Structures are given as structure tokens and as C-alpha cells.
Amino acid sequence: MSETTLDDAAMRRAEGSPLQSTGARRPRFGRDQRKLLIAAGFIAPALVMYAAFVLVPLGMSVFYSLLRWDGIGRWRFVGLRNYLIVLTDPDLLQVIGNAFNLILYFTLIPIALGLAVATVIRGHMAGPFGTITRTVLFLPQVIPLVAAGIAWSWMFASTGLVNQLLTALGLGPLARGWLGDFTFALPAVGMIGAWVLLGLCTMLLVTGIAKIDQSIYEAAELDGAGRWQELVYITIPALRQEIGVCVTVTVIAALASFDIVYIATAGGPGISTMVPGLEIYRLAFAHRQVGLASALAIVLMLLVLLCVLPIQWFARPKR
Template identity: 45%
Template sequence: MTTPAPRSTPAAGSAPTAGESRARGRSGRPSAVARSALSPYLFIFPALLVYGAFALYPLLRAAQFSLYEWRGFGASTFVGLQNYIDLAGDAAFRAAIGNALVLIVFYAVIPLVVGLVLAAILRRGQVRGMGFFRTVIFLPQVIALVVVAVAWRQIYSPVGPLNQLLSAVGLDGLTRGWLGDPQTALASVGFIGTWIEMGLVMLLMLSGMSRIPAELYEAARLDGAGPLREFFAITLPAVRGEITVALVLTIIAALKTFDLVYMTTSGGPGNATTVPSYEVYFRAFDLREVGSASAVAIVLTLLIFAINVGVTRIGERES
């Protein structure tokens, strides 16, 4: 019988093998590789904690409330998905969703089209004092929406500047109470959104266009390309990322608008300007239907998430 050879052990003072170096660090502590694997999570943990406490937890609580019939105080009754089933046949909720989709046109589509065109004109014309123009254009974004709503409510009033201007140019037949007419109330509120969001969109477009090399435009002009050809062949493809960001921001603003509607029309006349965010407030604080209000809030959250995921996916695919 042969005796197995004894395993060799490293001599005292000899350097550890590569495997041992990876397995442990000095003094038996975890290696730098092991410590670095946890480092990213340690850095983002405070932010995740704040996000979870002030965003995720309230959202989960709202989802919980949506499964109950509750007046905001006292006992509650578990009803499961009944609040969501009731929303499917609720005419007021359907009107609110329809109005929100119309506001997307005013908040997102129109500002995007106008902002793109104006930004391209400013970029091509090399307007002096661009910093001043950017500040003025962005000004509606920094004014409190309550102040904006009060100012535009005065403009739209029956004796306001808009009707006075129409009368001055001989268009008395067009004068009306713009916010009190069911035919014009939603469009009037939407135009305020257009005025607010146009500056943001134009600023994003100008930022994207400033990164386009001037040599591309010079080469296009040498080939005989005109302004429209330059816009569709060079400018538009170069700002697809900015277009995606602008659409995401403006669509979110359109779907979650509340203070503008509350201060101008309070959802009226009738249901002409009611929106999901206002429905949440109205059901929770006026009707004392906290469960139904929470269901509206959850549906609105899912709608915003779905639309913006779709916009982002389309933008990434086009890029």
C-alpha cells in the first residue's frame, strides 16, 4: 500500500495564491471586490428610503383604500374590486378621462409642433440675445399655476381683455363667457396649458438643436437643400430624444392637472372640464367616497404609466 503524499503547505512568509487573495482580504476582512459589490446599493439606499416613504407607501395605501367603501372616518367595508367595476359605468369618470385625453392635445401635441417650428426658426436665424429669449419663453414654467389661473380667468371673463379685443376689431359675435360656455370651456383651459408648456418644449428643442454640427447644414445647403429639407432631414432626426422627453413631461402634466381646473372652472360647467385629478378631490372631500376616489387615483396612475411607457418605447425604437 502506498502512502499518500502529504499536501504541500506554503512556506512561512510566502505570498498567498491568487484564489486565496480573491477569497479574503487582509486580516480576514472581505476583499475590495466584495465590498464594491454592495457599494452602489449603499449609495442609493437613502434615496430609495425617501422614495419609498413619500411615493410608494402612499400609492400602496391608496390601492388598499380602493378596495374599501369608506367615508374617510369611522368604520370601513371591504368591497374588493367593486369600486373599479362602478367606475366602468360611471359617466362622470368617463367624461373626466375623455377631457384628459383632449387636454393631451393642448398640453403636448400643439406645444410640440409649435415649439419645434419656432425653435428651428430661432436656430436658423441665429437670433441675438438667445439667453434673454430662453428666459422669457420659460417664464410660464416658474409662475405658480394658481397665479396663472387667476390671471387667465380675468382674461376670459365676459368683460375681460379677450372680449374687449374682439369687440374692438368688430367681432362682437364671438364674445362670450369663455369658461362658462360648455362648448369653449375645455378648449379655453387647454389653451392655458399650451401657453404654459410651449416654453418648456421650445427650450428642450433649442437645447437639442444646439448640439447639431453646423457642418451638416452647410453640406445640405451645398447640395441645394432648402429650409424644409434641412428641417426634416437633419433637425428632426437629431432631436428625437428631446421630443420623447418633451412628450413624457407634457403628457404627465396634462393627465395630472388639477389646480388649473380647480381655480378656473371647478370642473364645470357641468362635467365639461372635469379631469381625473379633480374627480379624486371631488369624490374624496365633497362626496366623502374615499374608496372610489382612491380607485380613480390608481386608474389615473396606471394610465399615465402606460401612455408614457408607450411614448418612451416608440422614441427608443425610432432612435
């Protein structure tokens, strides 16, 4: 049934194109109105769900952020005081700083490694080896982050594989309880994120570089350009969109991280791995400071926007 209709329509489209131009000259007013109305009908269900479970809660978050409320008893309006606390309390500032610190690992490592691999391959990954690579490198994207957290908690444990490898390499003195070490816990959490995002960034960049015209490189090589120059002047500019995507995805993953930290360190030792996402959860549900939690939530949302918008602008496709 549907197929014939589709075919008919397609056929009529081919025949009917001259007809259509005359049709477009019909009175516009009523038609636009009607078009808008119909579109609205199509959009309405999605908008209702979106409004009910995103816009309304977002508005409530803003409202809560102006309150002092334990979530159960009576609330009191305190104006912007919660925001003042978020922006001045040294602990909360460190928590926000930790999230930015994670960007170093979540973003830089996957992109640097991905670029390295992409520039060396400089082409499609074909054949069974390509398939296997793609499959393996995407595994971390498919499993829950919680599982990544559990696996790496075990890797970083005192008796875990990381220490085992260090000892085997004669670097035994470097072995430690990574996730309990003030200096190394945050980098360790960062490495978990890098591990998760590595495959995705690599594949994005490899796919991107395959689209670059090889003759550009050949011409550059004839002009005596070295690898580094090729990377800076050809590859990176050509991949700006792909890199932009990687940066966007990884920066959001770093700033809004929750699952990995929840499982691997619970924010410790001290607050050296505490991130805004986990702090919001704790403040709201364990410490019963719904107002402060909401203020931090709004600040987090704005920070993500502040970071992502410039990236989007830089990576926008050149017209």
C-alpha cells in the first residue's frame, strides 16, 4: 500500500514540477497561517514532554536556587545568597575547578591521541582489521559509565593492574593507591574519562581525515613541508569541525561528570575529585540543602553553555 503511494508521489513530483510553481503563487496569507497551525500540531507532543520534564524543572531549579530549604520543611526566600556562596566558598570553587581540571584529561588526551592516529593512517580503515579496530575502540562508548568506573577502580586499586605493571617494569616505588592519593586521584579519574572517550574521538578524526583531498598533502610534501607543518596547516584546519565535535562532547562529559566519580572515588580523598554533578546530588539529597544545590546546578548549566558556545562558533563550518 504505502509503497505504491510513495511511488505515485515520486512520479507526480517529477511530472508536476512546473505545476508547482504556479501553485506557489496562490494567496499566501491563509496558507502560512494554516502551515503554522499544522506544524504546531506536529510539534505539540514533543513540546509538551519537553516542557513538562525539562523546562518546568529548569524553572523550578531557578526558583529553588533562591530559597533556603531542606526539601521537606518550610522554605525561606534568600535572594541570590546561594549564588554568592557558590561563587565564594573555597570548597565549592575547588569542586568547580576540579571539573575544569578534568577537561585536561577528558578532552586533550583523546584528541591528541586521535589526531596522532589519524595523521598516521590518513585514510579509511578498510578490511577486517578496520572493523575490529572500530568495534574494539567503540566498546567503552557502549557500556555504562558505571561499569567503566568499576573496571578502573579495580585497575587503580593498590593490588590492581596499574601497580602490577609498574612493578613489572621495575617502577615499583611509583605504585600507590591511585584513587586515594591527593596528587593522583583526579588525574586517575581523568584517565577513566579519557579511556571512555578515546575511541569515539579517534574514529571521528580518522573518518574526518579520510575526507581530506590527498593531493593537498602531496603538494605540501613537494613544497618540502614537514609532518608538523602538515598537521598545523592542513590537517587541523581541515578537521576543525570534527575537532569541534570532539571538544564539545568531551567538555560536556567532563563538566557534567557524575557516574564515574560516584563509583570510583565518591569525591575523595578530601574533596580532590569532587565534581559539581556529584556535589549537587549530595547537597540536595544527603545534606538537604536544596537551595544551594540548585544554585550550583544553574551555575553548572551556565558554565557548560559558556564553554560550548565559543567552541561551536570556532568550529562552525566555513561557508
